[in-house]
Amino acid sequence: MWFCDECGRPAEGGDPEAADPPLCPEHGPRWRLVRNAPCAEVLVERDGLVLLSRRAHEPFVGVWEIPGGFVDRGEHPVQAAVREMREELGVDVELTALLGTYLEQSAYGECLEITCYLGRTDDEPVANPAEVSEWAWVGPGDLPDEMAGRDRERLEDWKAGIAVPLPGDGR
Numbered sequence: 001m002w003f004c005d006e007c008g009r010p011a012e013g014g015d016p017e018a019a020d021p022p023l024c025p026e027h028g029p030r031w032r033l034v035r036n037a038p039c040a041e042v043l044v045e046r047d048g049l050v051l052l053s054r055r056a057h058e059p060f061v062g063v064w065e066i067p068g069g070f071v072d073r074g075e076h077p078v079q080a081a082v083r084e085m086r087e088e089l090g091v092d093v094e095l096t097a098l099l100g101t102y103l104e105q106s107a108y109g110e111c112l113e114i115t116c117y118l119g120r121t122d123d124e125p126v127a128n129p130a131e132v133s134e135w136a137w138v139g140p141g142d143l144p145d146e147m148a149g150r151d152r153e154r155l156e157d158w159k160a161g162i163a164v165p166l167p168g169d170g171r
């Protein structure tokens, strides 16, 4: 089963071998789901804690994750990371470091190419209920056991302190 990356609804069809995209009844062909789909996410840090969110829709509904989402066409991952944090949690973030780019296969066979940044904000998060059902500042010793995809592995990398400075002006 595929799920629309815009609205989370089940999407018909989809054959990655044929690069045949699943179809959302509202949003049409979902090409991003059958190619390497670029995503961007941010580990927002504050006082040694990190901001996590709980997913409000499929896939992984109800599961904790590192906030982020798909990069739009023509958009740099840096821009996508900042935009997604505004959309999901209502915060303006300043990206401070690059954790890495990760390739992972989702539970539905999607190939996600995820650039994970570190960031900071002075804003208080406000969950967008369409995307996020709950958020929390979490310490390195209190990370959720179950997380969406391989987010937990990225948090282990974060704990290991492997992040590097952003190259150039961040783009």
Ligand SMILES: [Zn+2]
Binding pocket: 004, 005, 006, 007, 008, 009, 024, 025, 026, 027, 028
């Ligand atoms: Zn849709």
